[in-house]
Amino acid sequence: MMGLLIHNATIVTNNMSDAVLYGQAVAIDGSRIVAIGHEADLKAQFAGFEQIDGGGRVLMPGFTNAHMHFYGMYARGLSLNQTPHNFHEILLYLWWALDKVLDDEAVYYSALIPAITAVRHGVTSMIDHHASPNACAGSLDQIEKALTRVGVRGLLCYETSDRDGKAIRDAGLAENERYMRKVMAAKAANPDHLFDGMLGLHASFTCDDDTLEKAVAIASSLDRGCHIHMLEDYCDETFTVEKYGRSVVERLHHFGVLSNKSITAHGIFLDDHGRDLLAETDTVVVHQAQSNMNNAVGRADVFALLERGVTVGIGTDGMTPDLRREAMTGYLLHKHHTGDNNLGWVEYEQMTMRNNPAIYQRLTGQQVGQVTEGYLADLILIDYYPPTEFNGGNFWGHFLFGMIDADVDTTIVNGKVVMRNKQIPHLDEAGIAAKSRVVGRRVWANYHA
Numbered sequence: 513m514m515g516l517l518i519h520n521a522t523i524v525t526n527n528m529s530d531a532v533l534y535g536q537a538v539a540i541d542g543s544r545i546v547a548i549g550h551e552a553d554l555k556a557q558f559a560g561f562e563q564i565d566g567g568g569r570v571l572m573p574g575f576t577n578a579h580m581h582f583y584g585m586y587a588r589g590l591s592l593n594q595t596p597h598n599f600h601e602i603l604l605y606l607w608w609a610l611d612k613v614l615d616d617e618a619v620y621y622s623a624l625i626p627a628i629t630a631v632r633h634g635v636t637s638m639i640d641h642h643a644s645p646n647a648c649a650g651s652l653d654q655i656e657k658a659l660t661r662v663g664v665r666g667l668l669c670y671e672t673s674d675r676d677g678k679a680i681r682d683a684g685l686a687e688n689e690r691y692m693r694k695v696m697a698a699k700a701a702n703p704d705h706l707f708d709g710m711l712g713l714h715a716s717f718t719c720d721d722d723t724l725e726k727a728v729a730i731a732s733s734l735d736r737g738c739h740i741h742m743l744e745d746y747c748d749e750t751f752t753v754e755k756y757g758r759s760v761v762e763r764l765h766h767f768g769v770l771s772n773k774s775i776t777a778h779g780i781f782l783d784d785h786g787r788d789l790l791a792e793t794d795t796v797v798v799h800q801a802q803s804n805m806n807n808a809v810g811r812a813d814v815f816a817l818l819e820r821g822v823t824v825g826i827g828t829d830g831m832t833p834d835l836r837r838e839a840m841t842g843y844l845l846h847k848h849h850t851g852d853n854n855l856g857w858v859e860y861e862q863m864t865m866r867n868n869p870a871i872y873q874r875l876t877g878q879q880v881g882q883v884t885e886g887y888l889a890d891l892i893l894i895d896y897y898p899p900t901e902f903n904g905g906n907f908w909g910h911f912l913f914g915m916i917d918a919d920v921d922t923t924i925v926n927g928k929v930v931m932r933n934k935q936i937p938h939l940d941e942a943g944i945a946a947k948s949r950v951v952g953r954r955v956w957a958n959y960h961a
Contacts, residue, residue: 515541516927517558519551521566521893522902525883526573526865530904538571540889543704543927548885564929566893569921573881574636574890575835576868579739579777579798579827582623582640582655583614586955587830593960599745599809607643608675613958614644619651621948623658628941630833631931634920636664636890637872637880639775639798639827641712641739643671648683652691656707662939663930665890667876669712669739672727674720681723688712689730696734704888704926708876713740713769716760717751724767737773737875740764742797743786744778745809761786770795773875777827779817780810791820796871799863801842803829811849818859825868826860836916839864843912861908893922 519537525548537554539547539561547554555563587610596602614622619642630638638659644651652668659666668691672684692709699705711731713719719727719740731738743749743760752760761782764770772794779797782790790797799814814824828838843860847853869881879887896918902910923931930936 515539515546515558515561516564516889516924516929517554517561518564518566518571518891518893519555521569521571522898523548523883524570524572524907527882527884530907532902532904532907538883538891540891540924540927543888545883545885545887545889548883564893564922564932567921568897569893570896570898570915570918571883571891571893573869573883573887574892574923574925575634575864576825576872576880577630577635577638577827577833577835578796578825578868578871579775579800579829580626580638580640580833581642581830582626582658583611583619583642583644584830585622585625586610586614586618586952590956590959598747599807600747602807610955610959611643612646612676613955615647615954616650616654617951618955619644619647619654620658621944621951623655624661624944625948626833627659627662627664628936628939628944630664631662631923631936632920632934633834633836634892634894634923635833635835636892636923636925637666637869638664638833639667639739639872639875641669641671641777643714645676645680645684648680648687650687652687652709660706662936663706663925663928665706665878665880665925667708667710667872669710671712671714672723673714673718674723675714675718684712685723685726685730688727689734692734692736704878706926708878710736710773710775710875711738713738715741715744715748716763717748717755721756721767724764724769728768731773732768735773737771737775738769739775740769740777742776742779743781744804745807746781749781759786761789765789765793775871775875777829778804778812780804780812782813782817784816787817787820787822790817791822794823796823796825796874798825798827798871799842800827800829800831800838801845802831802838805841805845806831811845814846814863815855815859818862823867823871823874824863825871826863835864835868836911840912840916857908861911865908889924889927891924892920895919895921
């Protein structure tokens with residue numbers, strides 16, 4: 513495959529020096545960035561490479577979404593059978609009813625549509641959490657097939673729980689283990705393989721003790737971690753204490769779910785002791801402001817976690833594939849809620865630009881998130897032409913109040929151009945949407961039945 517040379521762009525390296533480079537170019541050979549230097553020098557050195565003229569746009573690393581639910585796509589426009597009045601009823605009447613009626617084809621299209629949207633918004637790697645209890649076996653392969661068709665990177669898991677009985681629980685554990693072994697073999701052959709896996713769990717209150725034991729045993733045997741919802745609503749704590757006699761965080765700690773290879777999503781109702789346990793175990797926490805606001809469940813104190821040294825990332829929880837929108841919404845939420853107009857500036861840049869790619873690298877071993885030699889070539893060109901001075905020191909101001917509104921022109925993943933000039937040439941998007949609507953009518957009919 514011919515290499516790529518991108519020139520005539522303002523380069524946001526997102527490296528430790530926060531450098532913004534002018535008059536330089538980036539060379540890509542295979543899946544990796546192999547050189548960054550003056551345009552004339554690189555054009556001479558890599559004369560045989562295909563040249564991409566950035567047109568003066570901003571070239572930067574693609575974004576990582578640290579907690580996503582692709583299957584939520586089929587909730588778009590859905591009329592609910594009953595009106596939920598609290599978070600537990602949202603689960604009962606929407607998500608646990610919807611996931612039961614997904615079949616293989618629905619799983620495939622529910623991942624394909626958001627993956628396309630992700631590429632259009634500069635998201636190149638996603639950590640997904642999937643559930644389809646009546647189409648469990650092979651479901652992660654369906655998601656992988658969809659993401660492969662688009663060309664994006666994914667860390668996948670299946671949501672294991674006891675809410676539908678032990679047989680379906682066992683199928684969920686088996687699907688996680690099968691898929692983890694599959695991607696481990698693929699990565700042994702090619703370390704830059706687009707996919708990886710971890711062990712998915714729903715939440716403490718829907719997972720019995722033996723389920724947590726089995727899940728951790730499988731994950732540990734493969735040197736992987738777990739991906740679980742934690743204290744998204746206080747019902748998680750209430751039901752966990754009633755059923756199992758321990759608080760959520762203490763219980764997850766007791767069974768070994770918490771570790772430096774695990775993700776806990778939400779963490780809204782954490783206390784100081786819970787935060788300390790997360791810090792001691794170096795467990796990742798992923799925050800979803802838009803989803804939490806939509807469900808009216810509260811605000812996670814991400815600042816208390818960051819102060820303890822917890823790696824906190826941000827995800828979209830299925831609300832949207834667009835991470836930029838999540839970053840702005842979360843930034844504003846915390847300022848508004850606390851009445852502190854200085855809150856969150858540094859922290860949101862850290863979570864979005866530093867922690868999210870660091871989480872992906874920690875869990876997969878793949879270097880993403882920087883325009884740095886040796887890193888994977890997951891890059892985007894954005895239609896942003898700075899109207900004021902633009903440098904590493906003021907990048908975040910340009911990001912929040914300019915770049916989040918700018919179109920992504922080009923998306924490159926693993927060194928391959930997935931979208932160029934806002935076109936994804938290998939996909940018929942209208943045709944895909946039309947097929948998805950056919951599947952969606954079946955999904956909705958079964959949901960209402």
